[in-house]
Amino acid sequence: MKKRYILMGIVLASLGLAACSSKESAEKVDSKQVELITEVVDKGEVGSSIIITYPEEMESKSLTTSDFSVFAGTKSRNIEAVYTSEKNKDVTPSEKGRYVVIELNPNDTNAVTLSFDMEKFVNTRTNLSYSVAQTKTISSTKGTKYETTKPLSIKTVQTPILESFKAATFTDNEKVMKYRLFSPAEGDGKKPLIIFLHGSGERGDDNELQLLGTDGPQTFTTPSFQAQTKSYMLAPQVPFDEAREGWFSKGQTLVLKKLIDQVIADHDDIDSNRIYLTGVSNGATGTFKMLTENPDFFAAAMPIAGYMYHEGAEFIQVGSARYLAPNKEDAAKLKQIPIWAFQAEDDPVNSVQGSLQAVKAIQDAGGKKVQMTEYPSGLVAPNPHASWEKAYNNSQALIWLMQYQKS
Incomplete structure (x- = not known):
């Protein structure tokens, strides 16, 4: 009888040890170990990948x-690749x-993080509710499962x-303008x-939307672009206004010019003969307005999907679209500036009449350096x-822009 109890004790102890061993070798990750990575593509900011940090190395x-599933809200995202990284x-x-990096398809219909508020005519960064699940048991290089x-x-x-x-924030009397500044790697020379200048959808004071709404700022700060031409990139944000005037709201371009002057004054390696807009x-309308107000300041400009602004002008409606007809006196001020306009x-x-008529007015005034891609x-x-989305992917347009400098 005594031997029987001893044997039973050994069996129970063995089972207990096995349970402990199994418990020790089976782990789970939790929410504290996961993060969402976003990137800006042609259509704006998207959820691009998920990173899960494991306690031990994975192979x-x-x-x-198929080891993972990812959801944006209640809709699944397509996983393109899974791999490990050392950082x-x-x-x-x-x-x-x-x-462990989980790459997502940027072309998913639910990839974009921004939603457009039609009432306020602005983007909001609302689509960031993500979840990830590990759907299969995986093992570390040490054998931990x-x-x-969930x-x-x-x-x-x-x-x-x-x-x-x-x-940063720039203040001029009672006017306040938020902005972002990219500084290139250090190097010799100017x-x-x-x-x-962002569109109406990025008006506000969060100092983020102007970088997230389109890939404009990123286009000029990619490693490939910077390898060719080390450049500063200034991305200001015009405050929200109910009237949707944005960059042609009274006084905003005057504040912007003072901001640009301040940035140049603060960085003595900026070439004042190579300021691009x-x-x-x-x-784009703000671009035309800045050029009109400062015709001798900029080396070249690329306005995309805009029109020339003239105070007091009335909008002309063409179907659902609208534009302002160019003012001949303003157009004449731009005849010496290299301008390449784009619009669908x-x-x-x-x-598109806004761009077409602006370009023609400048050409009629004697402009030889203005062109249009329709x-x-x-x-x-x-x-x-x-x-x-097309214009900033046109490498020839970028080369064209950067070749100019004020004489």
């Missing part, structure tokens, strides 16, 4: 896209690492473009300054207003 070749910033694939998880809500968002631009939609023929917001109907899709 990249042992991971598959959780500026990630690059590695054979093994603690950081990590069990499946969907883990993601609280941490990493947005590299916001980190690469310094945030460097150009490029100013990007580009803008989209309302920012079927733009439903700002009529995208045929159907080429800019699904949003024909967003012709900047």
Whole structure:
């Protein structure tokens, strides 16, 4: 009988040890170990990847896209690749690492993080409610098993473009303008300054939307562009206004000019002969307005999907779109400035007539350095207003812009 009790005790102890061993070798990750990475593409900011930090290294070749599921709100995102990285910033694939990167398809219909508020006519950054689940058990290089998880809500968002631009505020008497400034890597010689003016959808004071609404600022700060021409990039944000006037709201371009002057004064390596201006939609109209007010200041400009503003002019309606007819006196002021305008023929917001008539008015005034690219109907899709998606991907246009300097 005594032997029987001893044997039973040994069996129970063995079972207990096995349970402990199993418990120790089976782990789970939680919400604190996951983060969402966003990036800005042609159509604006998208959720681009998820990073899960594991306590131990994983082997990249042992991971598959079916090991995880990702949701934006209640809708799933398509996973394109899963791999490990040795760091959780500026990630690059590695054979093994603690950081598991889940790359998402940027073309998913629910990839965009911004929603457009038609009443206020502005974007809001609302689509950041993400969750990720580990759907299969996976093992570390040490053999530790990590069990499946329920969907883990993601609280941490990493947005590299916001980190690469310094945030600041410019004040001129009672006027306040938020802005972001990208500074190039240090090097000898003077460097150009490029100013990007956002559209109506990015009006506000969060000092973020002007970098997230389009890929304008990012176009000029990519490693490939900066390798060719080290440049400063200034992205100001015009305050919100109910009338949707934005950059042609009274006094805003005067404040902007003072901001530009201040940035140049603060950075003695900026080449004052190479100040470039580009803008989209309302920012394109702001571009024309800035050129008219400062015709001897800028080396060249790229207005996209806008029109020339003239105080007191009345809007002309063409279907759902509108524009302002150019003023001949203003157009004459621009005849010496290199300008390349872009717009889609079927733009439903700002009529292409705004750009076409502005360019013709400058040419009629004797301008030899102005040109226009009109995208045929159907080429800019699904949003024909967003012709900047084509223009900023035109490498020839970027080369054209940067070749100029004031004589």
